[in-house]
Amino acid sequence: MVTTKPWKKCLSVLLIGGFLVLNTTVVFAAPVELTLDESIALALKNNPAIKMADADREQADWAVSAAKAGKLPQLSYDFTASRFDPTNPLTGADEKYSNSLSLNLPLYTGGKVTGGIDKARIGLKSADLNVDKTKQQIKLDATSGYYNILQTKNLVKVAQESVDSLTEHLKNVQAQFSVGTVAKSDVLRSEVELANAQQNLIKAQNAYDLAVSSFNNVVGLPLDTELTIKEELKYEKYNMSLEDSIKYSMDNRPEVAIANYAVEAAKKDVKIAKGDRLPSIGANASTGWSDTEFPGTENEEWAVSVKASWNIFDSGLTRSKIKQADASVERAIHQAKQTSDAVQLDVRNAYLSMKEAEKRIETTDVAVEKAEEDFKIAQVRYSAGVGTNLDVMDAQVALTQAKTNYIQALYDYNTSKANLEKAMGVPVQ
Secondary structure, rough: OOHHHHHHHHHHHHHHHHHHHHHHHHOOOEEEEEEEHHHHHHHHHHHHHHHHHHHHHHHHHHHHHHHHHHHOOEEEEEEEEEEOOOOHHHOEEEEEEEEEEEEEEEOOOHHHHHHHHHHHHHHHHHHHHHHHHHHHHHHHHHHHHHHHHHHHHHHHHHHHHHHHHHHHHHHHHHHHHOOOOOOOOOHHHHHHHHHHHHEEEEEEEEHHHHHHHHHHHHHHHOOOOOOOEEOOOOOOOOOHHHHHHHHHHHHHHHHHHHHHHHHHHHHHHHHHHHHHHHHHHHHHHHEEEOOOOOOOOOOOEEEEEEEOOOOOOOOHHHHHHHHHHHHHHHHHHHHHHHHHHHHHHHHHHHHHHHHHHHHHHHHHHHHHHHHHHHHHHHHHHHHHOOOOHHHHHHHHHHHHHHHHHHHHHHHHHHHHHHHHHHHOOOOOO
């Protein structure tokens, strides 16, 4: 009978377990396929900034409820147990237990409570707009990250094409050198250019990996997740004019509305401060009972009252608060104007950048075609012995640069358009 030593059994179990874990890891590491819309939806679902904005919105909602409580009645209960000596320490002590139940209802507060409620409601509206603002920013981040992947992916392709072309050219040069038709310097120069192209390919691949990691961070995926991007960089004409884009932003950009709400909130602070100049009126109903025995159920009393108070002189405190509130209104008005100007500038910058990239798309597209033709001609002339190796190198560099410029123009156009939509406050569906 064949026997197996215990340590060999343990080793076998560990190897099998490791194999299973490795297979499981491979399954979970499958690439994730995403369109742009799917990427935006994933970012909106997973990005913590959305959750923080939602929490701020909930806080503002509860602030409205807290402000409304100032208009509602309040019921309180008090219990007091006391021990005292009515004459002197030698006669012994008496005990007393008192209970009281009181209901208070504010009737008039000089506008302070209503002003606080209005201000809290304005805060809730601003919080809603801040949620929209956060969504628009996350959409922009996801869109920019998506286009960055497309750009770096295409640049990797261009770099690989350059390496492949120079590799083939080097083979041609080496073949001609072997029969003595070209000089050694042609071989050396071709090897140098190939090495430089390989370096550029390494850099392009690293840029792509970094773009993927940054994008995964935005959409809430593990940083090492492999991605398969379903779309390509493309050109879709934008038809709205600059003037219409600016007008749209004034009506839809959350920051503009938030700044205007800040002015309204500051005016409510003025109303609240002025409330200290007016009287306050409240109603009170109370009942109480006390006894010398716990818990105290005898000697019941009750009372109903209306109380009015008016702070006639406070050494200028109320006036100072009003002036502070007025200054806050003035500041909020200037802040709203500054915000409006900044939004218009954002729209203008994004729009002009988009148009500039649009023109570059047209010119670089033509440049790529001419550079490809020039490279082919240079290769043919060199093979025929009527062209130089330098001509081929220069044509290859020009072709790579033309393709890079074209990709950059497409990337700039699409990201500028995304920035324009963010600047205009286009709602996130």
